[in-house]
Amino acid sequence: MADVASAREAPSTRLDSSCPNCRFLAWCSPAGLAAPDAQRLHNAVVHRRSIARGGFLCRAGETLGSLYVVRSGILKATLTHENGGVQVTGFLMTGDVAGIDAIASSVHQCDLIALEDSSVCGIRYAEFMNISRSAPELQHHFHRLLSAEIARTHELMFLLGSMTARQRVAMFILMQSKRSPVRGSDGSRFTLPMSRQDISSFLGLKLETVCRSITGLQRSKVIAIKRRDVVIEDPAGLEALIRLKGAEKSAARRARDRP
Amino acid sequence: MADVASAREAPSTRLDSSCPNCRFLAWCSPAGLAAPDAQRLHNAVVHRRSIARGGFLCRAGETLGSLYVVRSGILKATLTHENGGVQVTGFLMTGDVAGIDAIASSVHQCDLIALEDSSVCGIRYAEFMNISRSAPELQHHFHRLLSAEIARTHELMFLLGSMTARQRVAMFILMQSKRSPVRGSDGSRFTLPMSRQDISSFLGLKLETVCRSITGLQRSKVIAIKRRDVVIEDPAGLEALIRLKGAEKSAARRARDRP
DNA sequence: CGCAGCGTTGAGTAACCTCAATTAATGTGG
DNA sequence: CCACATTAATTGAGGTTACTCAACGCTGCG
DSSP: OHHHHHHHHOOSSOOOSOGGGOGGGGGGSOTTOOHHHHHHHHHHEEEEEEEOTTOEEEOTTSBOOEEEEEEESOEEEEEEOTTSOEEEEEEEOTTOEEOGGGTTTTBOOSEEEESSSEEEEEEEHHHHHHHHHHOHHHHHHHHHHHHHHHHHHHHHHHHHHHOOHHHHHHHHHHHHHHHSOOOSSSTTEEEOOSOHHHHHHHHTSOHHHHHHHHHHHHHTTSEEEETTEEEESOHHHHHHHHHOOHHHHHHHHHHHHOO | OHHHHHOOOOOSSOOSSHHHHOGGGGGGSOTTOOHHHHHHHHHHEEEEEEEOTTOEEEOTTSBOOEEEEEEESOEEEEEEOTTSOEEEEEEEOTTOEEOGGGTTTTBOOSEEEESSSEEEEEEEHHHHHHHHHTOHHHHHHHHHHHHHHHHHHHHHHHHHHHOOHHHHHHHHHHHHHHHSOOOSSSTTEEEOOSOHHHHHHHHTSOHHHHHHHHHHHHHTTSEEEETTEEEESOHHHHHHHHHOOHHHHHHHHHHHHOO
């Protein structure tokens, strides 16, 4: 297939085509995985797909066949509800695994949409289960993966439940700065790959509120943003903002307003 | 997690030891689990604990030893953050499993606090892993459990991110009515085991806002609450409220205010 | 150039929060 | 058992945040 050929040339570092050596797939070949299992794992990779910007990796309602590992690019996961409301539940970047929320019902819950040209590996869930049975390390690794996603969503629940708009945006920028590929001398400079609309949906805010929060953060001199290019100018200040509680925040504002 | 409670079918094999026949532990002895594995599973249950109201089942920071299954009573899971903020991330009822967010880091993330006198089974995670390796059904069941929790938190993210206070409370009451033990002729009458404070924390609101939302729902004749005793008087109306989008809600309100 | 999409800014409003007071339930010691 | 203190729940008034609706600027593209 064509996408197999493209997979051979994809990674930037020198790699042969096999899964077990793939840097991006370290999650599914943890240290200690025996060679035969590694080979079986490699064989369970049933497709390597490229998704053009705006394209769907999968749609909610499809039956779960494979889990997907992002090799390059970025995707958003969106959840659509009975009333038609849509929310972005996460952004998937290199090394992230998509589709794990589908295991419970065997049906994908989320649409997965590429925000830029992306490529993924698909791994058949059923085969993966068989392999992990004889590879305890792999099994545990998978459990940790699922558990980490739970912990992550708990963090997000806190964010959505008890942070102001500005704090949410500050948190988001900090999260992205830690996950984004470094672009420049230090990690403080990076590019947001998603629109304001996507950010607002993810943070449970309106588009305009995200904008206003961003300009607020700029006026506070903790970041500088032009369109989607971000520079974190005061990392400590940014984190301080996030940790501030509501009461402290009001106090700070009052102190500022009355010099 | 909801499907755990509904997965209460009796195991196929009948053993005299208590675990495999335990109604509340159907999640860990799914149909098809071979007798020897069921026995090993039974042996992996290392403790059965009773927790008095207000007591801790475990505290955040403890290393993960066991997963816990609630046998009776109800507990809340709370997450404490760097800035000292605390949020209720869930309420655990009969059949629910606690501690699964600890697998990623091997450290419990949540405090688990009994809201009423409760009892749980603890199952050693390490042993559970060994057993599930030879019992594919059990393994898959566990994955479904983890995945269901992810799907549940995604739902909650939507709730926190895009519902009004009144909708959140309506949603919460509906959730509880589905999960609560029936108390009376139909499922429309039940008791909330948690305080308004806990509800507000869970829903990302303030205590007073929860109260006002509740009285609002009473005035709309969809429910009747006295303290913690709830009657759902108009289930369809309640669900309709939840599905209503912001714009529709405003329109409905305007129509109501201008007769 | 003119259009289209994304991002930003402004004015007014609705939703929710804060502070404060009141009432209802629960517990406690005499 | 009752008076008292304590906690939980409710209600009210006023302030703050974030939303709605709307206009405008920037960037890229045919």
